[in-house]
Amino acid sequence: MGLGDGSYGVLVSENSQARLKKEGIRLGNPDHNEARVLFTTQQMVDSRLHNVDVFRVLDEFFYRHEPRAVRIWDESMLPGEALTLNLDRIGKLLEMVRKVDGRLADRLLDLIAAVNGHPNGSTYQIPDFEAEHSKALRWLSRNKNEVDKKSKESASTLRLLSGKPVRITHDAKGKTVLTYRESLPNDFAPVLICDASARVRKTYALWEVHRKNLLTLARAAKSYKNLRIHVWDTGGGKSAWSDKKAKLNDLIDGIVQTIKTKPNEEWLIVLHQEDGWNIPDLALEITSLLPDTVRKPSFITWGDHHATNKYVEIKNVILAGTLFFQPSDYEARYRLCAAKPVNVPIGDDDLDDLKLGEYAHVILQALCRGSVRKCAENCCGPMDAYIIASANTQIPKILPDVFPDCEIVRWQPVAQPLSGHVKLAVEAIDEYFAGSTDLNHRLSFSEHRKMLGVSPQMHKNRIRDHFVFQDEMAKRGIVEWGKGARMTHFLKLVF
Known part of the structure; x- marks a missing residue:
């Protein structure tokens, strides 16, 4: 400047x-x-x-x-602060609270029982704990020596929830209360x-x-034609990285094998923090499996995936999963931005739209730590991005909108075993075509659906379009066939 x-x-x-x-x-x-x-x-x-x-x-x-x-x-x-508090987090405060305010501990037990007694989607008035127990709550939220970070955050949130109506919902870890507060004067x-x-x-x-107090200004267009995104269609949330999961070794091995394809280049890997999910030291696990002939990658964790230019020269970035929040977090954020009171319902489609936007936000911020962040003549810097994301999250589907003009390719660093409907679909086709030498031997899609007991939509979206199924058909020389542009049958090529 x-x-x-x-x-x-x-x-x-x-x-x-x-x-x-x-x-x-x-x-x-x-x-x-x-x-x-x-x-x-x-x-x-x-x-x-x-x-x-x-x-x-x-x-x-x-x-x-x-x-x-x-x-x-x-x-x-954001126009304020989204507030959520899980009942388990309140429960973990009880022992510390009782040391300084036994009456507050009893009232928190009553709060847990009351919220558990209300159905999901109902509203509840949180007692004004701050007015009557401010000393204890302030001690909990500010004590640096005797209170862990998460408990301090829970105590701070409880102070902000005091005296307010909240909505009750259910997350992966049990019941949660949510609302929001205005924090921008x-x-x-x-x-x-x-x-x-x-x-x-x-x-x-x-x-x-x-x-109605925000105005969107004109945007400068940026092309991502120099970005190639490799998508590994598998779950990459925190639960997938738990050391109690057999899948962990496949995920780590897939990343290691990918890095070894470019042994002399720089890599940046965005990892999950342990954060109570029993996730091992992933940076150590990955680094220990790389031979000395391979350049060691750099690592950052979700939460530190924005606001740094330190890695802007790196042309290979791996998102080892994506940062997901609890459903209550997305709902609280929606209510905050739309100024929607807790007693007014929100449609599932509206929440899904917000959730996909938040997925897009964290992915864009994380990948833009690398060279794609650069811009010359309205075009990003060259980069290969590798994203672990299941198709069920719809993340692969939104990538063309997040990164206009990018190239998207499949990434399958380790073999994926057959399972579920795909496994049954392949087995049914194998049985049907067993020993066939008929050049015109075909299996109609409708007959295949009847074998599996699935709808036309599921047959198309979850079986025929599944990359594992397509790979298995290619191995067997089986193609889709139809008169004109409309495919109606499986046809086995006989050589």
């Missing part, structure tokens, strides 16, 4: 200041009030907005004793939001349509 040291300031935490100085990064004018441009972080802004109703009282961000007129937010933004606007994910997330569209 060509700014002199006196023209800009950097407002970050003391730890961040020390790190930046160690890296040789100048922090500009220490008198931020006299710095024409002030650089800060989302965390610094959010932490201060928690305690005020208006932005104009936060003099740390002032220029010459007045709120700054131009505000640019170079990151994703009205006078925080106007602000220019620069977010690469704005075109793929549904959050901004909901915000614009329902809250």
Whole structure:
């Protein structure tokens, strides 16, 4: 920007200041009030907005004793904070709570029982714990020595939920309560939001349509014709990476074999954090299986998959699974952006649209750590991306919209065994064509469906279009046949 040291300031935490100085990064004018441009972080802004109703009282961000007129937010933004709290997380607070406030512990037990007694989709009024037990809740949410990070987060969320109506839903780990809170003061606007994910997330569209205080500006088109995406159609969520799962070895082996195809090139791998899912040290597991002749890859975890240019020269990026949230998280986010009260239902299709937009957001942010982030003449830098994502998530289906003009190819680094309907479909065809030498021997799709007891749609989408089934047919010399463009039969080629 060509700014002199006196023209800009950097407002970050003391730890961040020390790190930046160690890296040789100048922090500009220490008198931020006299710095024409002030650089800060989302965390610094959010932490201060928690305690005020208006932005104009936060003099740390002032220029010459007045709120700054131009505000640019170079990151994703939501209009507030989505709040969810699982009952199991409340249960884990009980032992610590009882040490400081036995009455609060008893009331939390009552809360768990009451929520469990309500059906999913119902609403419930959380008691105002903050008003009557603020000392204990503050101790839990701020204690750095005796309370673990997740428990502190749970206590902080409980404080924010106090006295509010919530919606009850069911997640993988049991019942959860959800709502949202407004955290952006009205006078925080106007602000220019620069977010690469704005075109793929549904959050901004909901915000614009329902809250009516957001305006989408013209977008600069970017082509991803230099991006080749390799998709491994298999589950890659946290449960798939648990060391109790037999699938773990296949996933690790697939990544190792892929890296070995380009032994002298740089690789970046985005991994899941352990986070209570019994996931082993994946970076160590992968690195230990690579021979010394192969260049060791770099690793980052989901959660640290954005806002860094450190890996922008790397042309091979593997997403070892995708970051998924609980259903309650997506619903709370939808309600926040659409300003939808907890007693108003949301359609399943609307939630699915938001969920796909959030998938697109995390994938775009993660892959853009690599060279695809670059842009020359409206086109991305060359890169090979490798994504582990089951077709059931619909992630492979949305990739052309997330990365216009990209090339998508199948990635199958380890053999996939036959299972389920595909296995039954292949076995039925093998039995039908067994020993056949008839050049016109055909099996109609309708007859094959009857053998399996499946609908035409399932036969097409889950069997005929499944890459494992297609591979098995190719091995057997069996092709789809029909009169004209419409395929109606399987035909076995006899050589």
